[in-house]
Amino acid sequence: MTFVQGPVRVRVPATSANLGPGFDTLGLALDLHDELEAEVAASGLLVEIGGYGDGEVPLDERHLVVRAMRATFERLGKQPSGLRLSCTNVIPHARGLGSSSAAIVGGVWLARELVAGGRLLLDDAALLDLAAQLEGHPDNVAPALLGGFVISGQDADGSFWAVPGSVDPRIGAVVLVPGSPVSTEAARGLLPADVPHADAAANAGRAALLVAALAGHPEELLRATEDRLHQQYRRPAMPESLALVEALRADGVPAVISGAGPTVLALTDGPGSVTTSELLARCPDGWDARALAISATGAVVVH
Numbered sequence: 001m002t003f004v005q006g007p008v009r010v011r012v013p014a015t016s017a018n019l020g021p022g023f024d025t026l027g028l029a030l031d032l033h034d035e036l037e038a039e040v041a042a043s044g045l046l047v048e049i050g051g052y053g054d055g056e057v058p059l060d061e062r063h064l065v066v067r068a069m070r071a072t073f074e075r076l077g078k079q080p081s082g083l084r085l086s087c088t089n090v091i092p093h094a095r096g097l098g099s100s101s102a103a104i105v106g107g108v109w110l111a112r113e114l115v116a117g118g119r120l121l122l123d124d125a126a127l128l129d130l131a132a133q134l135e136g137h138p139d140n141v142a143p144a145l146l147g148g149f150v151i152s153g154q155d156a157d158g159s160f161w162a163v164p165g166s167v168d169p170r171i172g173a174v175v176l177v178p179g180s181p182v183s184t185e186a187a188r189g190l191l192p193a194d195v196p197h198a199d200a201a202a203n204a205g206r207a208a209l210l211v212a213a214l215a216g217h218p219e220e221l222l223r224a225t226e227d228r229l230h231q232q233y234r235r236p237a238m239p240e241s242l243a244l245v246e247a248l249r250a251d252g253v254p255a256v257i258s259g260a261g262p263t264v265l266a267l268t269d270g271p272g273s274v275t276t277s278e279l280l281a282r283c284p285d286g287w288d289a290r291a292l293a294i295s296a297t298g299a300v301v302v303h
């Protein structure tokens with residue numbers, strides 16, 4: 001196995017998981033991208049960060065992108081003698097926009113590109129499986145890899161799968177991002193071990209409806225984004241976000257907690273619509289709001 005000379009650069013989209021009823025299974029890639037560049041060096045490890053995470057995340061072997069790269073090199077059979085990594089991060093951390101999945105997908109993708117013939121040694125299905133193992137669930141890494149709307153899951157043998165769904169081109173998103181983080185670990189810690197059968201049944205119906213609503217029935221999005229499995233349980237960690245979701249939904253806006261929160265995701269009929277500007281105007285003080293298109297592509301090499 002040989003390494004490629006010179007740097008490789010990739011861009012990876014932010015993602016919004018769950019989308020209401022699709023806990024750990026539905027996810028959407030958004031038009032907001034981290035860029036990562038890496039190259040094999042003679043020795044050592046050098047990590048540089050611009051944007052989110054600068055001064056916060058470790059710059060050594062504990063760095064999430066480095067951990068994902070190491071796991072991928074391990075799978076491919078050889079670690080490089082040294083490594084240089086540069087990250088330009090625009091996806092906010094611990095806000096429910098898939099920053100950890102973007103880091104993991106960026107890492108596995110970079111490592112595979114740095115190995116000559118890497119795509120033959122580790123195909124896309126194996127890359128998804130590795131990324132989902134590192135993240136623990138597939139609903140962010142799958143759209144970060146594939147782009148668009150993706151349905152994903154895990155089989156009884158532990159392997160992960162992902163199937164792309166279609167999105168009506170009229171549909172866009174507004175994200176309302178609180179100033180303070182909530183880690184996915186903390187938000188998952190609030191979930192109960194068991195849920196009422198009626199709640200599980202309601203979510204199954206809504207998740208199925210959401211696939212059809214996104215594909216071409218935006219008028220069903222409000223009904224299709226109802227959730228009973230995770231959002232209410234997470235209220236103690238993000239009360240303002242839950243209150244905003246409820247207020248928007250009362251006004252007919254299909255709003256949900258994005259991923260593990262605390263960001264609020266509202267689906268719209270498209271950037272530039274009245275709904276989008278009204279939503280941007282409802283951004284609470286101290287939060288950040290932006291309209292984002294759906295990213296049709298997942299991780300790509302930047303030339």
Ligand SMILES: Nc1ncnc2c1ncn2[C@@H]1O[C@H](COP(=O)(O)OP(=O)(O)OP(=O)(O)O)[C@@H](O)[C@H]1O
Binds near residue numbers: 097101
């Ligand atoms: N680009 C990055 N580089 C290094 N570490 C990162 C990067 N992005 C995220 N992380 C690590 O992951 C943590 C955030 O992950 P977490 O799963 O809590 O939230 P998230 O991925 O932003 O949101 P969600 O999973 O709900 O969409 C950060 O605090 C940091 O430790």
Ligand SMILES: N[C@@H](CCO)C(=O)O
Binds near residue numbers: 025
């Ligand atoms: N499905 C995950 C997404 C966040 O990583 C959760 O809600 O915990």
